[in-house]
Amino acid sequence: MKGSLTRMDDVRLLLGREAQDGMRVPGLIYADKYIESMLEEENALLQVANVACLPGIIGYSFAMPDIHWGYGFPIGGVAAFDVDEGIISPGGVGYDISCGVRLLSSSLVVTDVTNVMDQLLPALFSAVPCGVGSSSRQKLSDRDLEKVLTDGARWAVKAGYGIESDLDHTEENGCLEGALPSVVSNRAKERGRTQLGTLGSGNHFLEIQVVDEVFDEREASKLGLKTGCITVMIHCGSRGLGHQVCDDYLKVMRRAMERYHIIVPDRQLCCAPIKSEEGEKYLGAMKAAANFALVNRHMIADAVRHVFTAFFPKVPLHTVYDVSHNIAHIETHEWEGHRKELCVHRKGATRAFQGQPVLIPGSMGTASYVLVGTRQAEIETFASTCHGAGRVLSRNEAVKRARGQDLFKVLSERGISVMAESPRTLGEEMPEAYKDVSNVVDVVQEAGISLKVAKLRPLAVIKG
Amino acid sequence: MPWKEIEHTADVGFEVKAASLDELFLEAALALYALGYGETEELRENYEKRKEILQIEGIDLEELVVSWLNELIFIVETRHVLFVPTSVHVIAEPLHITVEGVLSERHGVRLPVKSATYGGLVIRRYPDPFLRIFLDV
Numbered sequence: 001m002k003g004s005l006t007r008m009d010d011v012r013l014l015l016g017r018e019a020q021d022g023m024r025v026p027g028l029i030y031a032d033k034y035i036e037s038m039l040e041e042e043n044a045l046l047q048v049a050n051v052a053c054l055p056g057i058i059g060y061s062f063a064m065p066d067i068h069w070g071y072g073f074p075i076g077g078v079a080a081f082d083v084d085e086g087i088i089s090p091g092g093v094g095y096d097i098s099c100g101v102r103l104l105s106s107s108l109v110v111t112d113v114t115n116v117m118d119q120l121l122p123a124l125f126s127a128v129p130c131g132v133g134s135s136s137r138q139k140l141s142d143r144d145l146e147k148v149l150t151d152g153a154r155w156a157v158k159a160g161y162g163i164e165s166d167l168d169h170t171e172e173n174g175c176l177e178g179a180l181p182s183v184v185s186n187r188a189k190e191r192g193r194t195q196l197g198t199l200g201s202g203n204h205f206l207e208i209q210v211v212d213e214v215f216d217e218r219e220a221s222k223l224g225l226k227t228g229c230i231t232v233m234i235h236c237g238s239r240g241l242g243h244q245v246c247d248d249y250l251k252v253m254r255r256a257m258e259r260y261h262i263i264v265p266d267r268q269l270c271c272a273p274i275k276s277e278e279g280e281k282y283l284g285a286m287k288a289a290a291n292f293a294l295v296n297r298h299m300i301a302d303a304v305r306h307v308f309t310a311f312f313p314k315v316p317l318h319t320v321y322d323v324s325h326n327i328a329h330i331e332t333h334e335w336e337g338h339r340k341e342l343c344v345h346r347k348g349a350t351r352a353f354q355g356q357p358v359l360i361p362g363s364m365g366t367a368s369y370v371l372v373g374t375r376q377a378e379i380e381t382f383a384s385t386c387h388g389a390g391r392v393l394s395r396n397e398a399v400k401r402a403r404g405q406d407l408f409k410v411l412s413e414r415g416i417s418v419m420a421e422s423p424r425t426l427g428e429e430m431p432e433a434y435k436d437v438s439n440v441v442d443v444v445q446e447a448g449i450s451l452k453v454a455k456l457r458p459l460a461v462i463k464g
Numbered sequence: 465m466p467w468k469e470i471e472h473t474a475d476v477g478f479e480v481k482a483a484s485l486d487e488l489f490l491e492a493a494l495a496l497y498a499l500g501y502g503e504t505e506e507l508r509e510n511y512e513k514r515k516e517i518l519q520i521e522g523i524d525l526e527e528l529v530v531s532w533l534n535e536l537i538f539i540v541e542t543r544h545v546l547f548v549p550t551s552v553h554v555i556a557e558p559l560h561i562t563v564e565g566v567l568s569e570r571h572g573v574r575l576p577v578k579s580a581t582y583g584g585l586v587i588r589r590y591p592d593p594f595l596r597i598f599l600d601v
Contacts, residue, residue: 069474071583071600240541247579396469
């Protein structure tokens with residue numbers, strides 16, 4: 001597979017169509033020499049090639065510089081499909097539908113929070129349920145759950161969580177129109193019913209940060225960010241509800257493929273035509289799960305605000321932006337001189353229309369970034385960019401390397417306080433388990449598909 | 465130990481060998497519990513008196529095993545107990561499994577398993593029953 005790679009420039013690699021039989025388009029991987037040296041994970045390249053085989057794909061099968069092995073699509077995978085000829089695939093969205101990031105900003109400075117960190121961090125840990133199977137303090141009624149799935153964060157604001165202006169700073173204004181709760185299974189609803197407002201586990205986190213560096217004063221000012229101010233980042237998704245939707249529709253798609261005579265190289269890429277009964281149902285269920293994720297982050301942000309208000313009554317937390325990293329959107333793009341409606345799958349990738357905020361969480365103990373999308377992204381990647389650092393070590397390997405290290409102490413020496421539901425998670429999520437996020441961000445900046453606005457340094461982390 | 469953990473960059477997987485397909489499904493459940501919750505075979509001795517019977521259907525063996533493990537994850541997530549299989553019968557036509565089992569208290573979490581997946585999945589009936597599966601964690 002690597003033999004089919006051609007370097008186009010310092011940050012782009014072309015995966016030729018000869019890499020695998022059936023590729024309808026080439027692959028385009030954003031990678032400098034550092035990222036390329038980590039492409040030994042053959043499965044990720046194979047997944048780029050597999051995606052290129054899907055019916056109706058337009059342009060390239062893209063991989064962002066945080067590429068690694070996923071399920072069906074690689075993590076960091078982007079693919080756009082003609083809505084008339086193309087397919088929609090749960091594997092192109094992922095299990096954690098609309099997993100994403102919300103960023104809050106404030107006028108607080110470092111000493112404000114470090115002076116009270118011993119009380120602030122436990123208060124946040126107590127206010128935001130985290131860990132596997134963590135439950136919300138409330139169990140939603142059937143009616144409320146339907147409204148969550150249909151109205152997204154608009155429901156939350158009406159129910160008294162957060163404020164109206166939060167919606168102005170959320171992708172799709174906090175609600176994906178066209179969600180269909182009726183095609184979300186009862187099993188999915190049962191999994192989600194008690195999980196709203198919970199962080200979950202794994203790589204999900206809640207982080208207090210400081211704006212360490214501003215690269216673009218104008219854009220930073222527009223987003224309410226300036227050097228030295230405190231931010232809060234929330235990284236989580238649709239919890240068990242989203243996982244169940246994905247699992248349910250993989251079965252639906254498996255049966256649909258027989259009906260539509262679609263053959264895919266990997267069962268995780270099961271799919272159906274966008275304009276088919278199965279495709280439309282999945283899109284409706286996926287949007288419902290995405291709305292659940294938007295409400296989830298919105299309610300966590302509300303809990304964070306309440307805690308901060310107790311410590312800093314006169315200092316509000318503003319929503320900078322909320323954006324998804326695992327989603328398929330129907331969007332209009334320019335293609336071969338025409339405006340064309342496409343279904344853009346972003347699996348571990350971020351929407352990056354010109355001027356749109358892009359939030360890139362780092363790994364525990366390393367920087368996160370705020371970027372903005374560009375015209376170049378609109379032209380080249382169907383308005384898409386990277387989503388994070390991207391793992392390089394397996395969990396066991398990370399735990400092995402972390403052994404003997406007191407990660408609490410190591411991070412404390414870097415000025416980072418940590419609370420975690422599971423000590424093992426700390427080892428798995430050690431910074432060395434990930435690529436250098438700064439390098440990943442530099443690649444997309446050099447490629448011109450997004451531009452750096454600010455760098456955020458962690459002060460305190462809560463892990464599930 | 466009839467199963468072994470295998471590496472994945474982001475998630476985790478395991479392989480199981482067994483003497484029969486029935487045993488393969490049973491051992492897959494125990495592997496899931498060991499990886500997800502650090503539970504050993506002893507969990508079979510620590511259960512409530514209540515027995516339950518599950519029936520899982522699949523269009524093929526791949527779907528059957530993914531559905532089986534996802535059913536166990538669903539039970540953990542919604543009922544906060546482990547369903548420990550005591551006997552599994554794979555029935556060919558139409559393809560499904562019937563499982564008798566007991567409920568066991570969940571003690572801890574090792575890895576937060578969210579779903580069994582089809583990515584890299586291998587399930588073989590002949591000559592020696594074998595399963596390789598990856599879990600989204």
